[in-house]
Amino acid sequence: MARKIIENPNSCTLVHAMNIIGGKWKPIVIYILANGSLRFGKLLLFIPNISKKVLTEQLRELEEDQIIIRERFAETPPRVEYSLSKRGEALLPILRSLSEWTSTSFDTIEFETCKIVKL
Secondary structure (H helix, E strand, O other): OOOOOOOOOOOOHHHHHHHHHOOOOHHHHHHHHOOOOEEHHHHHHHOOOOOHHHHHHHHHHHHHOOOEEEEEEOOOOOEEEEEEOHHHHOOHHHHHHHHHHHHHHOOOOOOOOOOOOOO
């Protein structure tokens, strides 16, 4: 499936940001990778409702936008790990703020505590 892009004729920074990290799964992938690098199978375990196809697409787009790093190891069997780039790590305080906003704005819901480790 082709990436869904919001037209941005005026080069709005918020529209550009949403084209990069918007959607259902990308912020979740970034959040999970905050704790360190993971292999594809582990990411699937942490996001049980995502399909392999969609996770693959999301990882490719995040890599293309330099939010994550895909590292291939020359081993048998082949091994690939995903981690946050510096650009991806810079998103963590923003995601933390969004999490705090949700917690305080919707105080009638009992949320789990999000544990984003890196700053």
